Amino acid sequence: MSPATAEPLSPATTLNAAPRPHRRHYGDRVYRGLLTALALSLPLLLLAIVAQLLLSSWPAIHKFGFSFIWTSVWDPVTDVYGAAPMIFGTLVSSFLALLMAVPLSLGVAIFLTEFAPRWLRQPVAFLVELLAAIPSVVYGLWGIYVLIPLLRDYVAPPIRAVLGWTPLFNGVFYGNSMLAGGIILAIMIVPYIAAISREVLLAVPATQREAALGLGATRWEAVWGAVLPYGRAGIIGAVMLGLGRALGETMAVTMVIGNRHDIALSLFQPGYTMAAAIANEFTEAQSRMYLSALFEVGLVLFVVTVGVNALARLLVWRVARGAAVGSKAL
Amino acid sequence: MSARVTTRRVKSGFFTGLVGLLCFLAVLPLFLIFADLVHKGASSINWDFFVKIPVPAGQAGGGVANAIVGTVIIVALACLIGIPVGIGAGLYLAEYGIGRLGWMVRFLADVMNGTPSIVVGIFAWTWFVRPAHHFSALAGGVALAILMVPMLARTTEEMLRLVPHSLREAALALGYPRWRTSLSVIARAALSGIVTGALVGVARVAGETAPLLFTALGNLNFDTSIKDPMQTLSLQIFTYATGPFDDWHRLAWASALVLMSLVLTLAVAARWATRKRYGT
Numbered sequence: 375m376s377p378a379t380a381e382p383l384s385p386a387t388t389l390n391a392a393p394r395p396h397r398r399h400y401g402d403r404v405y406r407g408l409l410t411a412l413a414l415s416l417p418l419l420l421l422a423i424v425a426q427l428l429l430s431s432w433p434a435i436h437k438f439g440f441s442f443i444w445t446s447v448w449d450p451v452t453d454v455y456g457a458a459p460m461i462f463g464t465l466v467s468s469f470l471a472l473l474m475a476v477p478l479s480l481g482v483a484i485f486l487t488e489f490a491p492r493w494l495r496q497p498v499a500f501l502v503e504l505l506a507a508i509p510s511v512v513y514g515l516w517g518i519y520v521l522i523p524l525l526r527d528y529v530a531p532p533i534r535a536v537l538g539w540t541p542l543f544n545g546v547f548y549g550n551s552m553l554a555g556g557i558i559l560a561i562m563i564v565p566y567i568a569a570i571s572r573e574v575l576l577a578v579p580a581t582q583r584e585a586a587l588g589l590g591a592t593r594w595e596a597v598w599g600a601v602l603p604y605g606r607a608g609i610i611g612a613v614m615l616g617l618g619r620a621l622g623e624t625m626a627v628t629m630v631i632g633n634r635h636d637i638a639l640s641l642f643q644p645g646y647t648m649a650a651a652i653a654n655e656f657t658e659a660q661s662r663m664y665l666s667a668l669f670e671v672g673l674v675l676f677v678v679t680v681g682v683n684a685l686a687r688l689l690v691w692r693v694a695r696g697a698a699v700g701s702k703a704l
Numbered sequence: 705m706s707a708r709v710t711t712r713r714v715k716s717g718f719f720t721g722l723v724g725l726l727c728f729l730a731v732l733p734l735f736l737i738f739a740d741l742v743h744k745g746a747s748s749i750n751w752d753f754f755v756k757i758p759v760p761a762g763q764a765g766g767g768v769a770n771a772i773v774g775t776v777i778i779v780a781l782a783c784l785i786g787i788p789v790g791i792g793a794g795l796y797l798a799e800y801g802i803g804r805l806g807w808m809v810r811f812l813a814d815v816m817n818g819t820p821s822i823v824v825g826i827f828a829w830t831w832f833v834r835p836a837h838h839f840s841a842l843a844g845g846v847a848l849a850i851l852m853v854p855m856l857a858r859t860t861e862e863m864l865r866l867v868p869h870s871l872r873e874a875a876l877a878l879g880y881p882r883w884r885t886s887l888s889v890i891a892r893a894a895l896s897g898i899v900t901g902a903l904v905g906v907a908r909v910a911g912e913t914a915p916l917l918f919t920a921l922g923n924l925n926f927d928t929s930i931k932d933p934m935q936t937l938s939l940q941i942f943t944y945a946t947g948p949f950d951d952w953h954r955l956a957w958a959s960a961l962v963l964m965s966l967v968l969t970l971a972v973a974a975r976w977a978t979r980k981r982y983g984t
Binding site: 619 | 716720727731733737740741744788792795796800806809816817819820821822823826827853854882884886887908941942945956957960963964971
């Protein structure tokens, strides 16, 4: 402010008002810059992971091309790798888990939003959340020493007696199997699907329910005909988030699925998953090509789970708009 | 007509019962797992368990002192790196997150929340273990931090958004610059929520095993240097559970009980803290 300006300025203006916006501006700019840098670390991290996985798996991609995905030879001695059995195992165990987890989680979500007495809702929702807090390795431990003996002694024999002739259940049940992996995964993903479905159902407007009841529907008919269809996209999103979890789950599955590099239709036979392969073989990988093949397994797993998650998030966001949805459960 | 109404009523009652049963079945494993942990683990927990290090395979006795200390150190490292970044990103989303960048960061944070932790493990191995030519607790801490950041960013943002707008307006009207409003008014009002989010994050990474397999690796000795391989409870459980000795299995159950108690305490504490404030 030069004193020569034609405009008369009061001392207050010159001393306080004029410099202050400038100072504020500076502090705010620093603050915003700092926060932006921290926020940018997320996209950069994702980019770094993708780039690194691509880079490290390039030798394998270059050598095997697409045959990596659909051939099943996995031979570190001759350095030939095909990941079909683990891709197959990942898909089968995850879908098996969904088959069991979806009815259970929807049961939880519907019961807790529509039918349970009010005093029961919060405590039960909390218990379901606690299931998500149990570490994966503890699920694995429980799977080895409790679930597998249980399946071997009480579940597998009757199934074999009745359905043993079908390709799905033939062969001897030794314990470590696709079935055990699927069940453990189901228990693990229930809390995720249940929590998000519950939030989706809570976001369904009460008028939807009341209109159905007003037309004379029973309570179940109101839920089935008016509430569930309204939240359909969000529930599908919740299920896909569960699928994403199941695809990438490592420790518990590694401990119970048997880790056999083979495609077997029977759920009683051992299987393998992509995550389990990385966990088991990464530290043993001697040759450059072996390591590169494992990185490619990681790349495939990463791309698939990120794709599934992204689609799921878009679906959930569409239904229950707002910042709160989803992450509370994760 | 009335027979039809009765059928519909019965059907409604049947399905109500069915979803109740499904809900019960879904919660059942929690109790089964906890009962088994106490049943099989409690008897092996004694003073030695907490203060001794593992004895050579086949011998009786020994403890997991190194794993307990290792868990604490690695989780602390993860917090040191992950909490500032996660909370900073959350502040960004709450303050400036309406534009395209905000949308992208929010979306990616949600997507990264579901990233397989094993992939983060091999990523951390490539960046921190391979260049250094040996496994280290530091690499493990970084891997866990990577898992924490997206989660923390989102919970922090949610907690900040719960603070009433009138508080922000009051602070700005009093002449506070935006950064001070954000830090000493908004963030301060949401502090307990943010701490809760951090506790949940800590609870989740404390039990992680997969990202530590190729980073912290595990260690049979008591070693507190973050440049060396380090044992954690989760790695210990994995080794002991899949090993051939009965004594190892006993220790695996006991370690799992300790780890679960730790994780559950954090989860319950987090829950209790938010309930008090927001009555959720």
